Amino acid sequence: MSYDAVIFDNDGVLTTPTSREARNRAMREAFASVGIADPPEAHLETLVRPDVPALRAIAAAHDLSAEPLWEARERAAIEAQVEEIRAGRKVLYDDVDALAALEQPRAIVSNNQHETIGEIVSHFGLEGFDPWYGREPTVKGIERKKPTPYYLERAIADLDARNPLYVGDSWIDVAAADACGIDSAFVRRPHRKSYEPEPEPTYEIDSLEALVDLV
Numbered sequence: 092m093s094y095d096a097v098i099f100d101n102d103g104v105l106t107t108p109t110s111r112e113a114r115n116r117a118m119r120e121a122f123a124s125v126g127i128a129d130p131p132e133a134h135l136e137t138l139v140r141p142d143v144p145a146l147r148a149i150a151a152a153h154d155l156s157a158e159p160l161w162e163a164r165e166r167a168a169i170e171a172q173v174e175e176i177r178a179g180r181k182v183l184y185d186d187v188d189a190l191a192a193l194e195q196p197r198a199i200v201s202n203n204q205h206e207t208i209g210e211i212v213s214h215f216g217l218e219g220f221d222p223w224y225g226r227e228p229t230v231k232g233i234e235r236k237k238p239t240p241y242y243l244e245r246a247i248a249d250l251d252a253r254n255p256l257y258v259g260d261s262w263i264d265v266a267a268a269d270a271c272g273i274d275s276a277f278v279r280r281p282h283r284k285s286y287e288p289e290p291e292p293t294y295e296i297d298s299l300e301a302l303v304d305l306v
Contacts, residue, residue: 094195094274094306096252098243099220101201103260103280104299106211107182109172114139117171121164127153138164143233157230165204165228172207176214183215184280186299191219193303198246199223202236202263222249238266247271258302262288276302 102108118138122130134149141149143157150157175181190197197220201208205225212223224242226232235241247255257268258276265288268275277292278299296302 094254094256096196096198096247096250096255097193097302097306098198098200098246098250098255098257100257100259100261100264101199101203101208101211101225103282104258104278105183105187105199105217106176106215107184108282109175109181113171113175113180114168117167118164120171121160121167122153124163124167125153125155125160127155141233143230146230146233161230161233162228169204169206169210169228172203173210176210184299187217189298189300189303193306195306196221196250196252198250199225200237200243200246200257200267201225204228222246237263238270240267240270243267243271247273256293256306258299261286262290264288265290265292268292276305278302 099105115135118135119130121138134152137145137149146161147157150160172181199208199220201224203225205227208223208225211217212220224246226236226242237243243257254273256274256276257264258278259265260278260280260283265275265277269290274293276294276296277288279295279297294305296305
C-alpha cells in the first residue's frame, strides 16, 4: 500500500508510557490544589481518563465545578510528565531513530496534552514531526480526544494527505483511524503483550523498524 503520510500516537509508540506512580501523584496534587486533601481512590482513578459526565460527577461530589478541577488536573499532569521526561524516566523508544528513513511526512496526534507533546518534541529533538497535536487542556478537549477523530482529522488536513497511515498502541487509535476512513498499524510494545485491540487494525507490527519496511 502506498501511503502519503504517517501519523503517530505518542505514549506507547514514540515514548514510553508515563509511570503509574507519576500519574497518581499528579492526580493527588490536582485535588490538593483545589482544596481536596484526601480524595477517594476511585476518584483518583476516574480523573486519569474521565469522560465529561464522570468529571462533572466527581467535581460535584466535592462541591466544585468541573472546569477548575480539570484545569488543575491538566496542569499537574503536564508538570509531572515534564519532570519524568527531564529526569530520564519517560524516554523515547530506541527504534524511533528508524523513522528517519521514512520518505513520507510525519505527524503526531496524541490524547496527551498539547503542551506535553510540545515538551517531548522539543526535549527529544523530534525533527520532521509536523504538525503535532495533543489535547487542549479544557473540558472541550475531553470531548475531542480519541477515539473521536477531531485531532486526527486536523492533522490529515494540515498534511493535505489523501491516504495516511495512523500508528498507535490501543483500540482507541484503531477506532480513530477507522472513523477517518484510513488504515491503522498497531505496535505491540511490551506493555501490550497480551492486549487485543478491537476493532482490528489493518496491520500489527512489533517495532517501528517493521513499520519502515511496511510503508
